[in-house]
Amino acid sequence: MEATSSRPKRLPPRWFIRIAWAVHRAIHRLTGGRRGLWLVRPGRWGTMRITTVGRRTGKKREAILGYYEDGPNLVTMAMNGWGAPEPAWWLNLQAQPNAEVDLKSGTRAVRARAAVGEERERLWARFREFGDDPDDYAYRRPGQTEVVVLEPASAAAAQPQEGPSGAMG
Secondary structure: OOOOOOOOOOOOOHHHHHHHHHHHHHHHHHHOHHHOOOOOOOOEOOEEEEEEEOOOOOOOEEEEEEEEEEEEEEEEEEOOOOOOOOOHHHHHHOOOOEEEEEOEEEEEEEEEEEEHHHHHHHHHHHHHHHOHHHHHHHHOOOOEEEEEEEEHHEEEEEEEEEOOOOEOO
């Protein structure tokens, strides 16, 4: 479970973060994917581009996210910066858990779900290893920050289907 920090770090204004995200996506797009994504390294998370289906529009939507690997799975946090609302990409995955991710090493089809219980605690603890203090960011949000597991679509298809929130569907 996230512990609250006694003294939150000073963060840049939300408008600055939103511009930084837009610039990051633009760099990736303008360089044809040659820049903007990096692999996980010891002590450092990687970045991936996830393509979801818009829950209202049905159009493809993209976001660049930090992640790390847990066996064959990719793990990320459903955190909209430190803002209160859930990120759109996570809302889209809750409606349609199938997605595609682009990594520096290639593209793969995935199926999303929220980690629960001991698995969530274990995966959250791994985020702490990267030194970014996820607890401090989570402290700024009114609700629990979901830990999102992106399983290879072929492996997910072989298992009983659960919705992304862990409920059988």
